[in-house]
Amino acid sequence: DSGVTQTPKHLITATGQRVTLRCSPRSGDLSVYWYQQSLDQGLQFLIQYYNGEERAKGNILERFSAQQFPDLHSELNLSSLELGDSALYFCASSVRTSGITGELFFGEGSRLTVL
Amino acid sequence: DAKTTQPPSMDCAEGRAANLPCNHSTISGNEYVYWYRQIHSQGPQYIIHGLKNNETNEMASLIITEDRKSSTLILPHATLRDTAVYYCIVRVSFSSNTGKLIFGQGTTLQVKP
Numbered sequence: 001d002s003g004v005t006q007t008p009k010h011l012i013t014a015t016g017q018r019v020t021l022r023c024s025p026r027s028g029d030l031s032v033y034w035y036q037q038s039l040d041q042g043l044q045f046l047i048q049y050y051n052g053e054e055r056a057k058g059n060i061l062e063r064f065s066a067q068q069f070p071d072l073h074s075e076l077n078l079s080s081l082e083l084g085d086s087a088l089y090f091c092a093s094s095v096r097t098s099g100i101t102g103e104l105f106f107g108e109g110s111r112l113t114v115l
Numbered sequence: 116d117a118k119t120t121q122p123p124s125m126d127c128a129e130g131r132a133a134n135l136p137c138n139h140s141t142i143s144g145n146e147y148v149y150w151y152r153q154i155h156s157q158g159p160q161y162i163i164h165g166l167k168n169n170e171t172n173e174m175a176s177l178i179i180t181e182d183r184k185s186s187t188l189i190l191p192h193a194t195l196r197d198t199a200v201y202y203c204i205v206r207v208s209f210s211s212n213t214g215k216l217i218f219g220q221g222t223t224l225q226v227k228p
Contacts, residue, residue, distance in 0.1 A: 002158060033215055042218060042219070042220055045215050045218075092158070094214055103161035104161065104214070109157075
């Protein structure tokens with residue numbers, strides 16, 4: 001158990017719909033990362049938040065957005081869903097402390113199926 | 116961050132050592148080598164990391180060549196539960212960048228009985 005909690009574990013929805021994925025980081029971790037893993041693309045970095053602020057952006061579509069709340073949990077919002085958005089979405093967290101080469105702790109993922 | 120090259124797949128007999136190579140010929144002096152693994156659709160799991168010295172922990176050993184252009188992850192006694200995709204990643208010190216990891220395609224290790 002990494003200590004990172006993601007909900008829901010599974011989600012089935014239709015094209016054009018909107019969903020929200022939730023991530024609770026490990027206690028004390030200030031950084032949250034979102035990754036997408038589809039069959040043909042591998043693990044793709046989407047976005048990172050640190051203590052409520054966006055810190056890094058990867059290959060995140062404009063239809064997707066994320067935020068990190070004051071209690072440090074994060075949500076990934078996916079809208080106007082397409083079939084190609086079907087994937088595993090992972091959240092990871094880490095401690096950001098100067099001088100420490102910290103590891104990322106990953107949750108078990110949310111599996112999104114768009115029909 | 117430097118790019119890495121790994122073989123797409125490898126087999127290993129159960130109980131034997133698994134040696135997973137990684138080439139990172141463009142690595143910079145301030146970049147670390149990280150290894151993660153992903154067991155079938157689970158979240159990736161940290162294994163080990165190093166800068167230039169060899170490292171060992173309860174899971175594995177990391178051997179980095181003197182010129183730092185390649186490294187080898189060693190699982191000393193592979194078990195069936197070690198069957199997974201292993202990712203080699205190079206990244207600058209956590210404190211000097213965002214901390215994100217960029218994953219390549221990794222090596223699929225199949226441990227066979």
